[in-house]
Amino acid sequence: MNEFVETLLDLPWQSETEPNPTYDVVIIGGGGHGLATAYYLATRHGITNVCVLDASYIGSGNSGRNTTIIRSNYGIPESVAFYQESLSMYESLEEETGCWIMHKTKGQLWMAHSTGTARTEQTRVLMNNACGAPSEYLSPAQIKEIVPQIDLTGGGRYPVQGSSYLHGGATARHDRVVWAYAQGALRAGAHIFQNTAVTGLVKDGARVTGVTTSKGTISAGVVLSAVGGHVSTVSKWADVRLPIRTHTLQAFVTNAYAQEFAPIVSSNDLVFYISQTARGQMLMGAEYDRQASYQRGTNFTYLQSVSAKAVTLFPFMAKLRILRTWAGICDVSTDFSPIMGYTNTSGFLLSTGWGTWGFKAIPAAGSQLAKLIADDKTPELIAPFALSRFEREVAMADPSSAGTK
Amino acid sequence: MSRLLYDGQPIEFADGDTVALAAIRNGQHPARGGTLCLAGDCGNCIATVDGTSWIRTCQTPARPGAIVGRHPDGTNPSMLGPDTMTAIEVRRHALDVVVVGGGSSGTAAAAEQRAAGHHVTVFDAGEGNEVVGTFAGPSLIVRTATGIDHVHAHHIVLATGQAELHPVCAGNMLRGIFTARAAAAVANAGIDLGVTVTVGADVLRFVGDGNVTAVVLQGGTRHECDAVIVDAGGAPRDLLARMAPNVPITIVGTAAAAHDLPPAPTAGVVCPCSKVSVEDLEGVWDKGFQELELVKRASLCGTGTCQGSVCGPHLQAWVGSRKGERPLPFTGRPAARQLTMGEAAAGYHIDTFRRTPLHEEHIALGAQLDKFGGWFRPWTYGDPVAEYWAVREGVSIGDVSTLGKMMVSGPDVVEALERIYPNHVHDIKVGRSRYVINLSERGHVLDDGMILREDDTRFVLSFTSGGASTAEMWVRDWIETWGLKVHILDRTVSHGAINVTGPLAGKLLQRLGVAEDAIPKFLQHRHLDVAGVPCHVMRLSFTGESSFELHHQIDRSRELWQALMHEGRSMGIRPHGLQALFGLRLEKGHVIVGQDTEMDSTPRRINMDWAVKLDKPRFIGRDALIRTASLPDERRLFGFTMDGPAPLEGSVIRVNGEVTGHVSSSWDSPMFGHAVLLGWQKHLPHADLVDIDGREARVSPTPFYDREGARARM
Amino acid sequence: MLACEPLIGWRIIADPSALDTAAWPAGSTVVRISPDDVYVIGVAEPTVSDPHAIVTPEHGFNGATLTAAQVADIAMRHIEWQLPSSRPALAQGQIAGVPSKLVLHADGSALLLVATAAHHELVARIGALA
């Protein structure tokens, strides 16, 4: 058996082949967020009468399509605190679940190639250190020590002026995170049904009391929508309007090479990021496609632009062969921060606005939402991210930390 | 015969050999084992050729002196090595019909298309045109002998035929197994494989130790041999069609033919690229991974360098046999004939940096130039403090050519501007100007600038350098949306602008031919010749001192700049860069949109309610401001002072130990001898004394300098 | 290298109908950037019938004259979009990543226009001409 199979966890599916007529909590979407919420409900709060429904297979959405970067170097205190909690939870997730998720702390560089962005990155370091995410600002020489392969002149056009450096920056295998939560949730007695699309919500007056699915109607104490890029469809059923637009985000990997590229490297001016996977592939991403879309198509322009940026800073990459490109559809909020918790429609909760940055948030968001559902009270850590912030005009605006332009 | 270096050993090859054939000719397997198709479909002949790894050697012509190395056993090749960045030439072709594949079905399809009156181009890998991928945008990417072609085709016909099925059974990673077409190619090259046996899909196992020595068929028949030729049917090579669902592609010939899946494998390696065996598939299935995609993701079957070309049909068959229904193949993604990142990047330009008309002047003056908002601009000429004093005490010039500049004219122009800006517009007199902000529909500050009235129906607008291009779209979109009659000319790049600033600025203009009584008063503007250069002279002030922006056609910029520098020499003139400018304006408490504001900064939050006239019936953002006016608002921008040195911009502001905001602008004021700052407090109650960097800072009203604004009017 | 020199012309923003009916002197080059926007080289001071028209000298472009063969070469090496097949025509888009215009004349030759502020990038990227 190869090591990937050998080290694989298992998915102890429930014996029921059809959903029960009623659950305390129905979660729409078997991505990382939906599954983590089920996991924490069942393992931390004893709420096991929970059902996760996915239209396809678990992890088929963005949770199985992302570039796996885990970082907490955001620009506003509320976000740094939230993502730092998530980053710490990732560090102990293997221990907690007993599953090898290939977590690795690598450190993340976020480089600046102009005076203006150098200032942004310095600002980031100051804010991060003040809010509990250890960081430092590095000189070009210090950067070269961490990634000796870099051309500090940036091909003559993008000289590296400096970089913020987040010590705790990490990656983990995306699928395995999804499966680890699924395994834990199933073991604790939650149900997960794949190939079960939710087609509508059942309402009693203004209150959401269940879902209709391709396998019949299910009643629910509360319904949580965790459907990634499809959130606008689902929230419309609940009469909830969202400040969210769905955009395609592409990524690609090269073939596998020897482990020679240690950190996660991002560039603020060039807007792209690279890391090397546990299998040895170079994994790259950049900003989302401008045009709002529900399509998961990839295009050549994207490969061109990201390759050009990568090769500018890392000339050796010119001869790496591209293996595969893919795309996901991202729920991008207007303030580039997530939206979690209750809505004005009772019985209906959201976990959305994860955009291009929600993989890192899976442990913290799942555990906090579970706590919210169990205690019926919004935990302080996620209170700033309630949907009502838009009514109250207190956006969690943080565009320069989203890794996109 | 010529020679190449193979794993450090020279080997001989014949004319026309590929690298793979050269290896086989020398009794070697081009990689380490596994069935060879020699058609580019599988990953079993992968090696490193001349520094590039993951090369299908069966598609690579052998070249005298080439350096070929097998990938290390069990691990991956290094990605480092000498940086040999060769320029790759890109050519673009706009074509009518493209046929991929020059075999019999391709030839027939080409003839048919020609008969229908189309212009047809055929790409065949054998002829040196390898189609690497299909995409939206340039629809075909083709690797040629000289570089990369980007082909924009109206229609694509795929006649790529079939890939041969590899045998999946025990022993299938041995050396000495060939598909039928591979064996023919080897024979064609005059290479003798010794005793060969040809078998079909009914192989039970291959026998051998490293090299195959026998094959056992399902009935139990055993053949001793030196090589086995497997003729087990094929599967369509339709990956190019599955890559780009939105590109018009027709598949013809055997690539389109319905095909049976092979029998579900029971032993052996299914996916040679990722070394996944049938046992592995059973392992993941037993662990609960029971969807094709989950089997793939959990076992990694199909995720290697051939992206499922070899294992796809076998995996489909295997999952189908478990589930009782044939699953769809997995998504095709650009992969088949992989591009290097260098090939992908070729011909692409990341961005374009603009230069102001004064670029050469700045260089001559030794300026430190850097990119700001896509422009090269002087950060400093070497001594920002001296630049500062030149502005405060004498005269200085600055290049503000990057400002957004627009002329608008038309019968509806006042109405349009009243709707765009939250300030009044109709009462701006001809020859006068007004400071304005732009709001989004949500009432957030987008930009700021000036409105200058030229006559009843004509205005000049300015915007920030960073906001100029967005502002242009903003103004055009709204005017178009409202259907108002307004002509718009963006002059950002056709007009230069020089800011002459300092108490002696007016004197300098006089020396350059402007009559004393012609000098505009504060917030007036006038068309005047300065040093013989026609200028639109706008009197306003960002630095706090008496200032004149001279807007002019860019071909006169250098002449004007030189005249100002020359005539100002006796006044101690010095140009100033952005660093000094940012400090000067900070002393005046002027915000820089984007630096001191955030994406949700309302006018109230930055203390600019005065620039908003809610008594106007209609302007962009009005509804939002009215809706939010009664909400409690904790977020506010403050001025602060503290002892120097000035803290770094971005420093955290604390009240009672809690982080409440951050410093958005910071400057050691040469004038005051202490630091002046702008910064955010985002939680109530707002404190008068805050902690920055462990030091005390005190809230201060702004402007810090010349509160009455007398100096700008001097 | 591309000889891309500063140009002096006029820019007129006016009602499309006024531009449609305007008479331009023989020998002038008329570039209709959009229905309400025209750039004219080779006129003294143009007039149009729209009283609100913006009529102003335009000194913001550099230009290069190209032969038909040079147009084809630049299209092949630097233009990721399809040029119109008819002549005369105006094509606008990125050339070597720089926003540009090609005024394609009836005889196959062309005038390449680029903002003066970015022309150095275009010249460097196009390099030697066929």
Ligand SMILES: Cc1cc2nc3c(=O)[nH]c(=O)nc-3n(C[C@H](O)[C@H](O)[C@H](O)COP(=O)(O)OP(=O)(O)OC[C@H]3O[C@@H](n4cnc5c(N)ncnc54)[C@H](O)[C@@H]3O)c2cc1C
């Ligand atoms: C290319 C790419 C790169 C990224 N890189 C990073 C990164 O490096 N770091 C990071 O932190 N984040 C990254 N992200 C973002 C991150 O992947 C997502 O924010 C995160 O995975 C969202 O998880 P989710 O559970 O909310 O949604 P998803 O994982 O998308 O799950 C939603 C699920 O809902 C299901 N569903 C939808 N509609 C229905 C319905 N009607 N009924 C039933 N089920 C339904 C879908 O099938 C899907 O499985 C990236 C995203 C992409 C696309």
